[in-house]
């Protein structure tokens with residue numbers, strides 16, 4: 153599997169010019185310890201067996217590949233297939249890396265796992281993983297998000313994690329990151345900060361990629377068994393980039409497989425209300441690593457926006473920045489309106505309610521399919537289910 157790409161990042165955590173550890177020396181020592189422990193632990197049969205068993209019996213892996221016949225017929229052109237990460241326990245791909253991170257924290261003898269959450273998806277997956285592994289979990293969440301995301305807040309409480317409301321600043325994701333991070337640096341030797349995507353300082357972009365790569369490993373085998381060939385196109389939405397890199401990694405050496413990451417154009421690329429980091433961003437630093445970033449002239453991250461809160465991030469995983477620069481992956485955008493249309497179309501034609509995040513990839517696949525002949529195949533990563541989004545969409549569309 154894509155050895156040249158799996159050998160990345162280099163020992164300093166760089167994918168080309170992106171990634172690294174832009175952090176104080178005392179934290180660098182902690183991150184290097186996590187990297188070394190990960191290298192040691194991941195080679196052991198005990199860790200791999202435990203993780204593989206949980207993927208199978210707890211998450212329900214392998215997730216199926218589904219041919220969306222009615223959607224493909226309606227759109228016309230290429231066939232559209234879905235990798236059904238929406239069917240995973242807890243409803244999205246995030247459980248794949250949360251289990252890996254919680255297990256690693258346990259193997260390292262950490263006493264508490266910490267994280268921030270925006271819409272609550274990472275918080276729920278992490279709280280479930282920590283309950284299962286048997287380790288304390290503390291999630292920081294902005295007060296505004298707590299009010300908005302009631303079902304996920306309740307889930308986290310039922311799952312037994314400590315939920316810390318963040319009342320400072322914007323009372324949303326960015327301040328939740330600062331708050332969780334302050335708690336973390338109180339005792340980084342005993343605490344573990346579980347990052348929710350392929351972002352943050354080395355080794356997180358690498359570790360989260362490795363844990364998510366199960367998606368593409370399965371998909372490559374399944375698609376070949378089902379269709380007798382590889383897909384012509386892979387598509388996935390990109391916030392931080394974990395579900396996309398999870399699907400892409402196993403195919404990076406397959407020159408005939410084209411890959412497209414889909415960013416949120418929000419209310420339009422000509423407005424400030426989008427989060428199209430790779431499309432419109434410039435090189436900078438954020439949350440301990442170097443990447444493309446939507447920033448002002450002082451290098452501060454801009455307030456970004458997407459109808460899908462999981463895509464609402466001013467930076468992006470360093471490996472995606474590298475893959476864009478070498479032109480191995482193309483990045484496109486889909487706006488709120490196109491996302492909602494895809495959300496409703498998929499729900500009504502196939503009986504599958506996608507997460508608003510995933511609906512960005514579905515919308516891009518529908519656009520692409522129309523331009524292609526019927527013998528071409530598009531495989532979309534359906535990163536999560538849309539149960540969390542139904543009340544919002546019903547109100548927004550006055551259903």
Ligand SMILES: *Cc1c(COP(=O)(O)O)cnc(C)c1O
Pocket residue numbers: 244245246273274348349350389390391392393394395396462463507509510535536537
């Ligand atoms: C969090 C989330 C995303 C965005 O995260 P990535 O790291 O970009 O994959 C996408 N889809 C769903 C369903 C999510 O919950």
